[in-house]
Amino acid sequence: MTTEERDEVPRSVNSSNFRERIREIKWASLAKTSKQWLRNPLNMALFLWIFVVAVSGAILFMVMTGMLNSVLPKKSQRDVWFEVNNQILNALFTLMCLYQHPKRFYHLVLLCRWKGDDVTTLRKVYCEKGSCKPNEWCHMMVVVLLLHLNCFAQYALCGLNLGFRRSERPPVGVAICVSVAIAAPAAAGLYTILSPLGKEYDSPQGDEENQVQGVSNRKVSLERRYSFASRNESSPEWRGGVLDIWEDITVSYLSLLCTFCVFGWNMERIGFGNMYVHIATFVLFCLAPFFIFNLAAINIDNEMVREGLGYTGIVLCLFGLLYGGFWRIQMRKRFKLPSYDFCCGRPAVADCTLWLFCCWCSLAQEVRTANAYEIVEDKLCKRRENESNVDEEDGVMDPSCLPEKMDTRMASSSSLSQSKLKGDEALSPPSTPFIHREAT
Structure with missing residues (x-):
């Protein structure tokens, strides 16, 4: 077998494997999943944003590389198209940073406060499966600061694009802002994956105790809330x-x-x-x-x-x-x-x-x-107040709806009956409001 024949064998094998992999894709299920994803209004807006960014970015790239010189022969026309698409991309990326920045400020506040519920909220966002990670506070802080750097770099780029015309715009400042705005979120994503935040660890005993304590605290709070519902x-x-x-x-x-x-x-x-x-x-x-x-x-x-x-x-x-x-x-x-x-x-x-x-x-x-x-x-x-009003109108009181009042009244009635037993040695019947009558 010659060298050329040996080179052609793996090419044919790779092409056949590629075709088989394409055939294995379930296009119907993929289309169904895509439709379900687009039904979400937030995903629809994100898709529209990505589409406009892709179109505007492609036009900007073709103008910069001279691919549209035949269509736009005059330099003034190319300058207009360049500036229009540049400003559109600048506006879209600035809006995205503005929409994300309140949540990032909130996460920074939670990191500085670092309490029980705050830790749980941050773990759900930045940790794999929302579990405890070693030195998680430091790693989360690095990610959050990188995301803030992305926003501030985009704001600086927006200021350069809006404050200067194209001929007066400093190219070094634009290059630095663009580089930082792109590199900061990419570094944050890679750091989240490669750092302990993106890995799975066995939860330590102290964390389990904190989770048990948190569950007990939630039970107590739920019991208190159920007293009002x-x-x-x-x-x-x-x-x-x-x-x-x-x-x-x-x-x-x-x-x-x-x-x-x-x-x-x-x-x-x-x-x-x-x-x-x-x-x-x-x-x-x-x-x-x-x-x-x-x-x-x-x-x-x-x-x-x-x-x-x-x-x-x-x-x-x-x-x-x-x-x-x-x-x-x-x-x-x-x-x-x-x-x-x-x-x-x-x-x-x-x-x-x-x-x-x-x-x-x-x-x-x-x-x-x-x-x-x-x-x-x-x-x-x-x-509870709505329920009690209805029950009082019907002349029927449901003890399950009024746990606190039932407990206090039952305690007072029991103490009253005990005092009567000691003094008069006679049993007194319970008061009528505590008898739950079935609706006929």
């Missing part, structure tokens, strides 16, 4: 319709005048994260695109492109309301609230539509619903 609601309902603003006019006015603050407060109390992170993120979603895109349009000489970027910023600000729609979807799914099907039978689209066209009414409905129930272990429970 009666029982799980099997089929919870929204408190009033979307337009029933007169049901609680105070909530409606607060939702209208303090939308961001009320939204963040409501998200925190129902267990969807920190209030300040939600407020800052929501404000940035609704205001940042307008300023970023309008500032980016200043250094562009084409009037039509400038107007297009300005209108794009306004549209993105309006679509920032979908942040509230996304969390309404999470609220409905977690607490099994009824869905609206007026948008082609798709509840997620209906939730986003409600926030786009009636954000204040939707927020007021969510706040009223959270006020009407007590949340225990991601379940909606009837509040």
Whole structure:
């Protein structure tokens, strides 16, 4: 066998193996998984962001390498296309850093505080399987600082792009900012994988004791919370319709005048994260695109492109309301609230539509619903005062709904009966409120 024949044998084998691997891919299941992934509004926005970045980056690369010289023969045309795509990429990456930065600041605060619940929250984000790692505080701090460096480098790059025209822009400063903005998140990702944060370890005994203590503390807190809630609601309902603003006019006015603050407060109390992170993120979603895109349009000489970027910023600000729609979807799914099907039978689209066209009414409905129930272990429970009112009207009291009152009253009745036994040596019947009568 000659040398050429020997070289052709592995080529044929590799090509046949490659074809077999392509045939083994289940394209139907892959397409189904992709559709399910795109149904998530957050993933849809991320896909759109990636698509625009890829298109704009490809055009910028082709202009820089001269691949579009035949299409754009004049240097002035190439300069316009370069600056437009450069400003679009700058705006998109700056917006992404702005949206992520409140959460990164929150993680930095948790690291500085480093308490029981804070450690658990950080482990879920940065540790493999959320378990304890050796020297985890130091490793987490390195990752968080690298992510902050990414944001600040992008802000510096944004300042250079917005503050200087292309001819006056310092190339050394731009190169440094671009390098740091790209290298910092890449280094953070690699450090997370290669450091102890990305490896599995046997949990030490001290950590197990902390977990047991945390479970016991959660049990005590749950017992206290159950004293204010009666029982799980099997089929919870929204408190009033979307337009029933007169049901609680105070909530409606607060939702209208303090939308961001009320939204963040409501998200925190129902267990969807920190209030300040939600407020800052929501404000940035609704205001940042307008300023970023309008500032980016200043250094562009084409009037039509400038107007297009300005209108794009306004549209993105309006679509920032979908942040509230996304969390309404999470609220409905977690607490099994009824869905609206007026948008082609798709509840997620209906939730986003409600926030786009009636954000204040939707927020007021969510706040009223959270006020009407007590949340225990991601379940909606009837509040004790609501339950007791109903029972008193019917003349029937359920002891399981009033654990604290039952305990105190039963204790007082038992002590009273003991005193009567000592003094009169006679048994006294229990008082009538403690007899649970079955409904006939």
